[in-house]
Amino acid sequence: MKKQIKRRVFLWLLPVIVCVLSFGFLIAMMASFLGMQVEEESSDGTGCSVTGEVDVAKLNEGLKRAGVFQGKGQLFVDIAEKQGIDPILFIAISMSETGWGKSNAVREKNNPGGIMDSATNMQTVKHFASLEEGLEAMGVTLHNRIVKDGLNTIDKLGNVYAPIGVSNDPTNLNANWIPTVKGIAEKFGGLTSGCDSGGNTGTGHYIIPVDAPVISSGFINRINPVTGAFESHKGLDFAQPIGSNIKAADDGVVVFASFGIRGHGFGDYGNCVLIEHAKTKEWTLYAHQSELLVKVGQHVQKGEIIGKVGSTGQSTGPHLHFEVRKSKMGNQVNPAIVLGIKGAK
Template sequence: MKKWFMIGGAIAPFCLLLVVILLLICMFGGVKMKEEANNPMGGAYVCSPTGEIHKEMWEAAFSQAGVLKDKGNKYIEVAKKQGIDPVLFAAISFHETAWGKSQAVTTKNNPGGLMTSSGLMSFATLDDGLEAMGVTLHNRILVDGKITIEDLGSVYAPVGASNDPSGLNVYWVPTVKEIAAKLGGLTMNCTLSGAELPDGTPYFPIVMEEMVKYEGRPYVWGGSNPSQGFDCSGLVQWAFAKAGIQLPRTAVEQFNVVVPISAEEAKPGDLVFFYGTYGAPSHVSHVGVFTGNGKMYNANGSGVGYSDITKGYWAEHRPTFGRIIGRSG
């Protein structure tokens, strides 16, 4: 994958070099922070728990996809024809086109960074571009045997490639995984194994499937559903209800119905509580869902998403774990 960065204007060589260095520092720092925040399991959790397209997540992702927003059915049609995973197809396309907003897709109907030796390919219609990309993916996956996202990354964005002097290709695999998760998870060549999703409570995949729909949404005090938005306990209550588990409304009430466990016993899907994030230091004031590897998924003042509980603010507020037992129905 080729990437060019241009800085215009008449800038002295020394100043130009300084600007480039500063931009690269900001770029890498920002991407790294986002990767750590959104992919605490190394970009994992990309398998659909049901093996089918999750209609709501699929449509929600496409609603943000620029000129591709109305092409969800076309992706499915082409994927079926070519024998490939529509979620993988869409995830790569969204990444290659900056979620349907790049010049390649808006001016050339090129939805997948398709190139010849002369440069980016142009297509008469967007549907033509999708058909061509489908053929390309068919060849890479079914002919060449590039089944996994990592395999495809070695073709689309090889790490260390001469045409990637800034080293940005290293982010291709985790970003495509992140987008696949937002689309509801891969439906082919994918299993919910330890390599994909940490061993956890039986309901963890369903809870995570629901919570990641709302990633990036703002925190809303008193919010307990998607229409209102979510506060910490509202998100937990809503997501666990999707798994058939009924929890009370507030963090304190949820704390009172779990079985206390140690940090060493905690599994993904257990709850993690915090003291004194507001009010008295002895007050249970926040709750999140433990996702493993020292992370939780929660709604907090920074919005809905992952947080590191091993250091900084959260570590200072006494993370305490609890397991939900016998709350179904």
């Protein structure tokens, strides 16, 4: 009798177990799907979109002789993530401000960012209970300057952090701030992200990216001149002399700058640059260049020369293939309409 009851209970439990297991599986699937969604959103120009990999082990390698910051790579990354700022920029400024983690302010007061103490009428640097607290406060300050005020380049930050020619800098040390921070950022592999500055980045109005534009192919369905296949041509072609200047259509951050390889999203484009524009949440692409003059992570300004016209990749002659994208990897819209070029298809 007892045995029978036990078996019955087990038989009852079996479907329940199966159900719980499959439900768990479903939840896991949904979580991973949601995770993917979140990741996609963050690269969509909202907040800080990380365009490069941040390798904490490498950061710690670079911080090996950085005094109090030794082994603090993860802490920098965590705070940077929370504040929507570039971890490499955060590290570079911290190293510059503290002489690589060895200044008195950071060793004795856990203050890496030169934050003054309002309790002493800003006459002394603030004393933080821990280095983590000091870094957190510095992260907030950087967030305010970079994200809120739109000082999203080292140059723009330098003009505020270390203005040249001010009375409290008689020996002109501030002149070194920008090159020093840039140099340290390079040592850590260069900046990894472009930040949305809350609407201050760019004008939202694109300029034609070449001088004396001559449109040789519109945004149309056509027979591909190289392959002979029918295709929809997703950009505008400007036939230009080889080596002529290519200009950024608006302020933005370079998120791709190299020879496009098939299967990696930029096949047939040759030397290609993709710029993310925070203002419009759009991307502009510049293909077939003979020379690339910008690097990933670099902030460019509207009209800045980013490369030279060429005929690399799938191309029959020197021209700039220009795209305006609604998402990073596609969703092209007709640049002629965006640029207001009349008569072009």
